[in-house]
Amino acid sequence: MSSLGEVGEFGLIAAIALATRVGAGVEIGIGDDAALVAVSSGKVLITTDMAVEGVHFRTDWSSAYEIGRKCAAANLADIAAMGGVTRALVVAFAAPPQLSTEWALQLTQGINDECAVEGASVVGGDTVRGEIITISITAIGEVSPAISAPVTRTGAQVGDIVYLLGQTGASAAGLEILSRGLGIAPGLIALHKVPKPPYESAREFAALGATSLCDVSDGLVADLGHIADASGVTIDIDVDALDISELFAAAHELEVDPFEWALGGGEDHAFTGTLPPQAVPPAGARAIGIVCPRGEGAVVSAGIALGHLGHDHFSA
Amino acid sequence: MSSLGEVGEFGLIAAIALATRVGAGVEIGIGDDAALVAVSSGKVLITTDMAVEGVHFRTDWSSAYEIGRKCAAANLADIAAMGGVTRALVVAFAAPPQLSTEWALQLTQGINDECAVEGASVVGGDTVRGEIITISITAIGEVSPAISAPVTRTGAQVGDIVYLLGQTGASAAGLEILSRGLGIAPGLIALHKVPKPPYESAREFAALGATSLCDVSDGLVADLGHIADASGVTIDIDVDALDISELFAAAHELEVDPFEWALGGGEDHAFTGTLPPQAVPPAGARAIGIVCPRGEGAVVSAGIALGHLGHDHFSA
Known part of the structure; x- marks a missing residue:
């Protein structure tokens, strides 16, 4: 099997x-100084996300294909969290020359397959030498025609209902199971390796009049905190409304509180947001709280601030 | 002075x-899941470029500010090389927690100042932990209103004149001077640290009817080779037409052939491209060759193929 050093940069680019x-919409793709993509709206949504070997993924736990799907999903979910749909991705990729070309192509395949879920295309990239595999993806999208403007984190109003789309905690649970070298709960491990963001549900939620919407990547409480801070409100959540049924058996086995996973675990790429009380939520949306006037703490439950949960990328 | 680990991810994002x-055109900037940027044309140019500490830059040779300017320039130049102008940048940034916050903010300042040259805005990013500083920038632009379509590498026609906009070789010369620990030629060292791409000249060249255009980042011969291969032609260059006057003294001192720098040195972010023979070139464009029917070799001079020059990022 050839290495990147053997096929060279231009050989790899040709293979990719x-x-x-x-x-659709790709007028110039891979192979020139820049790509050209048509967006009917004249307005472009842009997001970027970087993953570093040993920090965000381990090559002994996840295949290149799984890493590609997860890295792409992180970006596609951010565009969906604005009520948008991704049109194009560019991928910057650092790797040591001894990495196998097959690994890089499997990564490409994973990125492609996750893009296909949203109808997006990979239109360019950069491949460079680096001791540690680093994958930086930027997604370009546009707002769904069903809504007039993107849904940000700033519009939550007092009295709005807080909803969760998708499940939280599975990725953190899967990571802990892997970390302890256990063979239980393959479904949770699979969701740690490749999340399944409910992209279409996020756009439906936006189209129903969402006042705020956010991807759950830092953990539910942390991301609700982003909405609360940006909107100048406090979010009061009912932890009993969370569905921890899929986490329960593994949490019991590992002697972990499943709510730590569901409230604090990152990387699920679920969505959370707010709707006015009269709005009808989409199928699958779970009401988990209410928007209150700003008090002490961004996110509370039964009067207790939940600010200690969530993820800071520079903390130890 | 605080470290990234002390201020944390969200403190750093707030400071940035x-x-x-x-x-102009930035409807939603830093701080949400994605940014929103208006493009009047409805078509978006996208390019991405990654730089890794120890491979693309050294923190003992270049300041954070200089590294920021150079990383931004690499992207802005790619958009200009399509006849475009950059509207927005997103910056993904990996760094160890012990890095000083000041370093990250100086990097930001350098990126901002280079963007200001082109009127572009930084609209988002990602900050993650990694042992090695890695900077991945994606630029979003649109084609200049003066041209109907982007200028690619595919359109060079037999009989077209090949032009160089800007100088090549200065970055490679500056790098070699730094590598040898010499104190000569500060102008070349400065151009290695912060290139000065003639962005506006590239757009003028495109508007004059360029049949091909390319950023010179891999080295003049390598990038002319990209045009020759994409267009199915051979490019015959007259090496005596190259201006090596600024390289001459340093080359003599280091006992190096200055044409090795001018023909093979990367990272100058000059531009090269082709115009029909009847077209009037823009001020400052230097005619360096002619487009011939495809023969043996992509780029030749006086009948000799120049294919051995240029840079492969995975080679040793």
Whole structure:
């Protein structure tokens, strides 16, 4: 099997271009100084997300294909969290020259397959040498035609209902199971390796008049905190409304509080946001709290601030 | 002085947002899941470029500010090389927790100042933990209103004149001077640390009817080779037409052939491209060759193929 050093940068780019599906709106794809993508709205949503070997993923736990799907999902979810749909991705990739070309192509395949879920295309990238595998993806999208403007974190109003789309905690649970070297709960491990963001539900939620919407990547309490801070409100959540049924058996086995996973675990790429009380939520949305006037603490439950949960990327 | 680990991810993002200039067209900037930028044309140019500590830059040779300017320039130049102008940048940044916050803010300032040259705005990013500083920038632009379509590498026609905009070789010369620990030629060292791409000249060249255009980042011969291969032609260059006057004294001192720098040195972010023979070149463009029917070799001079020059990022 050839290494990146053997096929060289331009050989790798040619192989990636061949392996890459080109979808609608791509007028110039991989291979020039820049790509050209048509967006009907004239307004572009942009987000970027970087993953570093040993920090965000381990090559002994996840396959290149799984890492590709997860890295792409993190970006696609951020665009969906604005009520948008991704049109194009660019991928910057650092790797040591001894890495196998097959690994890089499997990564590409994973990125492509996750893009296909949203109808997006990989349109360019950069491949460079580095001791540690680093994957930096930028997604370009546009707001769904069903809404007039993107849904931000700033619009939550007192009295709005807080909803959760998708499950939280599975990724953190899967990570802990892997960390302890256990063979239980393959479903949770699979969701740690490849999250399943409910992209379409996020856009439905936006179209129903969402006043705020956010991807749950730092942990539910942390991301609700972003909405609360940006909107100048306090969010009061009912922890009993969270569905921990899938976490329960593993939490019992590991002697962990499943609510630590559900409230504090990151990387699930679920969505959370707010709707006015009269709005009808989409199927699958779970009401988990209410928006209150700003008090002490961004996110509370039964009067207790939940600010200690969540993830800071520079903390030890 | 605080470290990234002390201020934390969200403290750093807040400081970066404060330090960031917001220009025209930015409807949603730093701080949400994605940014929103208006593009009048409805078509978006996208490019990405990653720089790794120890491979693309050294923190003992270049300041954070200089590294920021150079990383931004690499992206802005790629957009200009399509005849475009950059509207927005997103910056993904990996760094160890012990890095000083001041370093990250100086990097931000450098990125901002280079963006200001082109009227672009930093609209978002990602900050993550990593042992090695890694900077991945994606630029979003649109084609200049003066041209109907982006200028790619594919359109060079037999008989077209090949032009160089800007100088090549200075970055490679500056790098070699630094590598040998010499104190000569501060102008070349400065151009290695912060290139000065002639962005506006590239757009003028495109508007004059360029049949091809490319950023010179891999080295002049390598990048002309990209045009030759993409267009199915051979490019015959006259090496005596290259201006090596600024390289001459340093080359003599280091006992190096200055044409090795001018033909093979990367990272100058000059531009090269082709115009039909009847077209009037813009001021400052230097005619360096002619487009010939495809023969043996992509780039030749006086009948000799120059294919051995140029840079492969995975080679030793």
